[in-house]
Structure formats: structure tokens, C-alpha cells
Amino acid sequence: MKSKRINPALSLVIPVYNEAAVLPALVKRLTALAGKLPSRTELIFVDDGSKDQTVSIIKKARFAFPVKIIQFTRNFGHQAALWAGLQEAQGQYVVSLDGDLQHPPELIPKMLRLHKQGYEIVLTRRVDSDGLAFSKKASARFFYRLINLLSNTPVEPNSSDFRSLGRKALDSLLALPERRKFLRGMVQWLGWETVILPFEVSRRAAGESKYSVYKMARLALHGLTSFSTMPLFLSAIFSLILFIAAALYAAYVLYIRFFSDKVIEGWASVLFVTLVIGGFISLFVGLLGIYLAALYDEVKGRPEYLVKEKYVS
Numbered sequence: 001m002k003s004k005r006i007n008p009a010l011s012l013v014i015p016v017y018n019e020a021a022v023l024p025a026l027v028k029r030l031t032a033l034a035g036k037l038p039s040r041t042e043l044i045f046v047d048d049g050s051k052d053q054t055v056s057i058i059k060k061a062r063f064a065f066p067v068k069i070i071q072f073t074r075n076f077g078h079q080a081a082l083w084a085g086l087q088e089a090q091g092q093y094v095v096s097l098d099g100d101l102q103h104p105p106e107l108i109p110k111m112l113r114l115h116k117q118g119y120e121i122v123l124t125r126r127v128d129s130d131g132l133a134f135s136k137k138a139s140a141r142f143f144y145r146l147i148n149l150l151s152n153t154p155v156e157p158n159s160s161d162f163r164s165l166g167r168k169a170l171d172s173l174l175a176l177p178e179r180r181k182f183l184r185g186m187v188q189w190l191g192w193e194t195v196i197l198p199f200e201v202s203r204r205a206a207g208e209s210k211y212s213v214y215k216m217a218r219l220a221l222h223g224l225t226s227f228s229t230m231p232l233f234l235s236a237i238f239s240l241i242l243f244i245a246a247a248l249y250a251a252y253v254l255y256i257r258f259f260s261d262k263v264i265e266g267w268a269s270v271l272f273v274t275l276v277i278g279g280f281i282s283l284f285v286g287l288l289g290i291y292l293a294a295l296y297d298e299v300k301g302r303p304e305y306l307v308k309e310k311y312v313s
Helices: 023-037 054-060 078-088 106-115 136-150 165-173 183-189 214-226 230-259 267-300
Strands: 009-018 041-047 067-072 093-096 122-126 164-166 194-200 309-313
Touching: 009 023, 009 078, 009 106, 009 136, 023 054, 023 093, 023 106, 041 054, 041 078, 054 067, 054 230, 067 078, 078 093, 078 165, 078 183, 093 165, 093 183, 106 122, 106 164, 106 194, 122 183, 136 214, 164 165, 165 183, 214 267
Parallel strands: 009 041, 009 093, 041 067, 122 194
Antiparallel strands: 067 309, 093 164, 122 164
16 A cells, blocks of 8 residues: 655745855755754755756755755746746745845744744845945836836835745646746735745855846846736827827918918927937837737747756755
């Protein structure tokens, strides 16, 4: 008779990308935390195409819990790595955190206590330290204000991918079919009982940030286009306003031409109006192109990631 498989009580999903320098500190802190976590805990590392010794270090490390490693064939991005780990997780509760230790694992026991109080989703909100660059603070503040202005789904300002999901919330999330992932918005769209846990962003223990300005801008763009069609409606409204203004100006010109002795002059003003309208048209065409590109990505049907190897300790 086969014994019934007992699923883990907790899954930790940790995406890593060229984190060989920081992994020893991560191993040390997770080991120190072991006594405060359920005995049936699993660690799921998702290697997003690392070029250093990240995978070999994880395999050689001595963790207090069973370890799974999902190794991608190349770098598919942070959201894809998180998604792969969430799909693999079997725990009753699933916590995702970055491997650079900017997400303090010491908060996990508190997350679990909040679940016991009835919350299905535990989100975290970054409390930025003084060491964070002003440009990064300002850009993040602008992005969250913009997406909350345009979207019907509120996104917690300064929320991060450091979160804990109960099994029901995770199953609901995994049922969402879209391919372009913006998990911060998708999780909050679910509507399960949610609590916000503030935390202070720690400095990287070692190495350097893998999130370039381009990657952050792309993630923000994915978030805006995935959770709001308002820019398209705004472009239509602006187009209508420009059309009405042009029609009124044309009526004025015709009136002056046929019912007045005045001569309409001012090529500079005509050129200015032409440039403004041309600029708006270019902007709206570019905006439409962004949404078409998102649609193209959805219908291509390519997998979001490819797995080179799976390792289970």
C-alpha cells in the first residue's frame, strides 16, 4: 500500500541570477531561521540563467530543509523565475523573496502568524532607506501614482515581490492565463483577504543589482499595459479634442475668407499647430504599437521559460 504524500507546510521561492557572492550569507541566515519555520519546509531556487557558480554553490550548501533547483536555459527575467517557482511550490503557504537579502527572511515567521489570523495574502511595502538613490525613489513614486490613476486595480505603492500567499490565493493566481506577468498587480487583483507588512530595504549583502533601468522601465510598462486600457481611451479623447479644435479653426478661416475683408496671416502659427498635431499622432500611434506588441506576445504561444535542469536534494 502506497503511503500518502504529505505536502510541505511552507515553500520558499527564491529567484537567483549571478548571486554567487551573496549565497553564503543567504545560506547562513536561512539556517539560523530554521527553528522558527515549519519542519515541513521546502526551498525552491530558480536560477535565471546565471553565468557564475550560483547553481553549484546551492547544490553544495547544507540547508536545514529539502532543496529544489529549477535551472533556466538562459535569462528569462525575474517575473518568469518567480512564476516558475510558484508553479513548482507545493506548500500550504508560499513565500517569494529575492536571493540578494534585500528581502529579510526574518520576516517570514511574522507572515505566517498573519496567515493564522485569517489573511490569505501577506504583501510587503518597502520603507526606503536613506541610502536609496533619489531618482529611484522618485521614479517608483511616479509609477505607482500613475498606475493607480489609470487602473481599476489598485496597486499598493512601494509593494514588492516579497510576499506570502495561502494555497487558495496561489491556486487562483496560477489560474490566470496571461503571459506578460506583472505579479504585483495580479496578486492584488485576486481580491483575497490581504494585509500589508512594511519592511526596510536592506543593502545588498554582496554583488550588484541585476535590475537595470531598462528592466525597471519594461516592468513598469508591462504593469501599465496589463492593468489599464485608459491610455487608449485618453488618446481617443485627445484626438476628439484636436478634431473639434481643427474643425472650429477651419470654420473660422472659411468665415473670414468669405464674409470678411481680413487676410489670414501667420504661417508660424499654422506650422506650430501642424507640429503639435503631428506630435500627438506619433504619440498615439506609438501607444497603439505598445498594446499591439503586448497582444502579439500573448498570441505567439511561446513558453515563458525553458528549463535546462531540475535538481532535488
